[in-house]
Amino acid sequence: MKYQIVNSRYINEIEDNVNALIEQGWIPQGGIFYYNNNESIAWYYQAMVKPDPDERKKEIREVIEEFWGGKSTITTVSCDPKFYKEPPKPTDNTPMCG
Secondary structure, three states: EEEEEEEEEOOOHHHHHHHHHOOOOOOOOOOOOOEOOOOEEEEEEEEEOOOOOHHHHHHHHHHHHHOOOOOOOOOOOOOEEOOOOOOOOOOOOOOOOO
């Protein structure tokens, strides 16, 4: 993951800079920070992070292994009758509606 802090004296300039970074895959981390030293000099700061795609894939794999025992398929069953012409038939691996 990469981290940087964007700053500017002007709110519209920091908005433009942050939006440009968002288009490049950066994500704002937390809210904007405003500093004024009481001499009419104000600064705006925004922390930005950019996830490493390989690191993110590794994190996802670890979650799958931890919670689903390495299985990456999740079955969702709807019990809403409008989705079926007839009720689902039970099988050994199909969850049934309660």
